[in-house]
Amino acid sequence: MKLGIALIAAALLTASPLLAQTPPGAAQQKPAPVQPGQTAATAPAAPAEKLDPAKDKAIRHLLDITGESKEGQNISAGMTQQVHSVMGRSIPPDQLSKFMDTFVAKFSAGAPPNAVTDAMVAIYARHFSMEDIQAMTKFYESPVGQQMVKEMPDVSRETQTAGMQMDQKVAMQVLWGMEDEYPQLKQILPPDPSKPAPAPAPSLAPAPGSPATPPATPTPNPAPSSKPPQQ
Numbered sequence: 001m002k003l004g005i006a007l008i009a010a011a012l013l014t015a016s017p018l019l020a021q022t023p024p025g026a027a028q029q030k031p032a033p034v035q036p037g038q039t040a041a042t043a044p045a046a047p048a049e050k051l052d053p054a055k056d057k058a059i060r061h062l063l064d065i066t067g068e069s070k071e072g073q074n075i076s077a078g079m080t081q082q083v084h085s086v087m088g089r090s091i092p093p094d095q096l097s098k099f100m101d102t103f104v105a106k107f108s109a110g111a112p113p114n115a116v117t118d119a120m121v122a123i124y125a126r127h128f129s130m131e132d133i134q135a136m137t138k139f140y141e142s143p144v145g146q147q148m149v150k151e152m153p154d155v156s157r158e159t160q161t162a163g164m165q166m167d168q169k170v171a172m173q174v175l176w177g178m179e180d181e182y183p184q185l186k187q188i189l190p191p192d193p194s195k196p197a198p199a200p201a202p203s204l205a206p207a208p209g210s211p212a213t214p215p216a217t218p219t220p221n222p223a224p225s226s227k228p229p230q231q
Helices: 002-020 053-066 068-087 093-110 113-127 130-141 143-177 183-187
Strands: none
Touching: 053 068, 053 113, 053 130, 053 143, 068 093, 068 113, 130 143
C-alpha cells in the first residue's frame, strides 16, 4: 500500500509543473467519436495526422538547435529523481539500488525519451506553419538566437527565484496582518519585524524611596574556651 501511494506521489510531483504550464485554451486533440455500441474506453484512438516529411525534418532541426529535443531526457531524469527520493523513505538502503535499476529499465522501455520529441513535433506542426518554422530556425541559428538559447535557462531560473521571493514577502505581510483575527497564526509565524519588540518583563528592583533590604548580619564564630581541659 505504501509503495503504491509513494509511486503516485512521485508521479504527481513530476507532472504538476507540466500541468501547471498548460496555457488556458490550449488546443487539445479531440477524441475519436464513439460509435453505437462502443464506450469511450473501447473506442479506437483518433488516427494521427500524417506530417509532411519536409516539415517533420524542419521541426526536428529546430528542436535540436534550441535544445528542446532533450526535453524527453530531462523529464525522464526528473521522474527518476522523484521516484528515488520517495522510494528512499520506504525501500531499505541495501535494496534501493536494485529497485531503481529495475525501475529505470522498465520506465525507459515504456516511456522512451524520443517519444516526447515525437509528440513535440506533432504539437509544433499544429501550431506553426512551415514558414514559421523556417523563420524561427533562421533566428535561432543567428548569434543572437544562440545567445538566447545559452542564457534563457539562467534567465528563467533567476526570474522564478525573484518571483518567489516577492510572492513570499507579500504572503508573509498578509498573514501577519491577519494575526489579530486569527491568533493561532502567532504560534506558527515568525515575529513581524515591522512591529516593535515586546517590552521586557519588569525587574524586581525596589521602587524609589522604599527602604533597602539590609544586608544579612554575619553569624559570629564562638570564642574559644579559656578553661583548661579536665584531667
